[in-house]
Amino acid sequence: MRLSTRSRYSCRALIDMLVNGAERKPVPLSKIAERQEVSEKYLEQLFIILKKAGIVKSVRGVKGGYVLAKRPDEISMGDILRLTELDISPVDCSKCYRKNRCICRIYWEILGEIIEDYVDSITFDEINRRVKALKSKKMVKAKDKNKNADLIKKINVLKKERNAVVLAHNYQRNEVQEIADYLGDSLDLSRLASKLPQKIIVFSGVRFMAESAKVLAPEKTVLIPRMDAGCPMADMITAEELRAMKKQYPDAKTVCYVNTYADVKAECDICCTSANAVKVVESLKAKKIIFVPDRNLADYVAKQTKKKIIPWEGFCYVHEFIELDEIKKLKKLHPKAVIVVHPETKPEVVKIADYVLSTNGMVKLAKDSKIKEFIIGTEKGLVNRLKRENPKKNFYLPKRKPLCSNMKRIQLEDIYHSLKDMKYEVKMDKGILKKARKSLERMIAIQ
Numbered sequence: 001m002r003l004s005t006r007s008r009y010s011c012r013a014l015i016d017m018l019v020n021g022a023e024r025k026p027v028p029l030s031k032i033a034e035r036q037e038v039s040e041k042y043l044e045q046l047f048i049i050l051k052k053a054g055i056v057k058s059v060r061g062v063k064g065g066y067v068l069a070k071r072p073d074e075i076s077m078g079d080i081l082r083l084t085e086l087d088i089s090p091v092d093c094s095k096c097y098r099k100n101r102c103i104c105r106i107y108w109e110i111l112g113e114i115i116e117d118y119v120d121s122i123t124f125d126e127i128n129r130r131v132k133a134l135k136s137k138k139m140v141k142a143k144d145k146n147k148n149a150d151l152i153k154k155i156n157v158l159k160k161e162r163n164a165v166v167l168a169h170n171y172q173r174n175e176v177q178e179i180a181d182y183l184g185d186s187l188d189l190s191r192l193a194s195k196l197p198q199k200i201i202v203f204s205g206v207r208f209m210a211e212s213a214k215v216l217a218p219e220k221t222v223l224i225p226r227m228d229a230g231c232p233m234a235d236m237i238t239a240e241e242l243r244a245m246k247k248q249y250p251d252a253k254t255v256c257y258v259n260t261y262a263d264v265k266a267e268c269d270i271c272c273t274s275a276n277a278v279k280v281v282e283s284l285k286a287k288k289i290i291f292v293p294d295r296n297l298a299d300y301v302a303k304q305t306k307k308k309i310i311p312w313e314g315f316c317y318v319h320e321f322i323e324l325d326e327i328k329k330l331k332k333l334h335p336k337a338v339i340v341v342h343p344e345t346k347p348e349v350v351k352i353a354d355y356v357l358s359t360n361g362m363v364k365l366a367k368d369s370k371i372k373e374f375i376i377g378t379e380k381g382l383v384n385r386l387k388r389e390n391p392k393k394n395f396y397l398p399k400r401k402p403l404c405s406n407m408k409r410i411q412l413e414d415i416y417h418s419l420k421d422m423k424y425e426v427k428m429d430k431g432i433l434k435k436a437r438k439s440l441e442r443m444i445a446i447q
């Protein structure tokens, strides 16, 4: 069954009437025709049917037109379809000579009942409410846009006045990414912070990232717009816990992922990123390596080295919840797409991936390769960037979008207040800073 223009135009005309107040005052047919871009003559024919059925009433006079003859909650979409279509059942079995022995007939009848129940359950009152909700959503979006434009102006003025620079991680909100002077992963941005001429760094990311920027650029003022932008994975290990682990394995060297706080970095021999973790582990002479805090990255490294990896049981909840089934479903839907995942995803997801890459690695692959379709296993914020930078390529994310709520804490307003009030400055104990710096510098030296 295909709906004809008779039923579709009738529904549109009724919705138009409702939106334009037909419950209170007559709406001229010429106006409906104009707004809906339908011939007035055609509408006249349809309104004869609607009037006969008691759905609308005509009102004569200069301010005349049509009003609803019933309350909108008394008119269903089914009423209109039955009035304007000859038949709304999917198959007309009545004239078929096989109707009494057809094994499918029962199913067509059930399907017909489902369609009838469905269209009868939709009233014009409900449709009207949906239209209004959609309109107000659009208005809120438009308001937000204006507010953002205003904030962006103020941020740019403050950046100039203070000689400041905004660095944003790949997982940040879209609007934050758009105003950032530089985008990247945590280590690249921290290294950049030490090289840039600006003395004030606004780091839009999570706290451990701003700390790394401070460690590598101690002479600069590093601001994080929200102190509560933490990282649940970094929270999973403390310096004290790492000290206890080191005592348990005295002959092991300690590697810590950059996604840790400075006091944990200060306790380890060397840091690593998701891009260089294997290289860092291989660079050490020890046969046993304590690897903290991400167990999935540890597993990924363990599979590529002969050294014994002793993992900490930490994980990133965003990557941990990317399910193998979801990735497989996407692959079925997009068989030409390559699977690209972050090594923080679970081992079974990593196993079926075509590429296991850091966020920067993903940015590079999307830009430099001829591949047109990608199934991405990492935080949604990166996909926004990939789409922006590669508008002709397609990127697919699991249905349940991997979102880090901590990464989304910082909004434009926070960046504005950060610059205006110079808050929140990253400060740390000098001894910790010195030791953490050594761990980071050792890693940088082997790159």
Ligand code: SF4
Pocket: 171, 206, 230, 231, 232, 233, 234, 259, 316, 317, 318, 319, 379, 404, 405, 406, 407
């Ligand atoms: S994405 Fe994962 S590792 Fe990154 S900040 Fe969020 S919880 Fe931490």
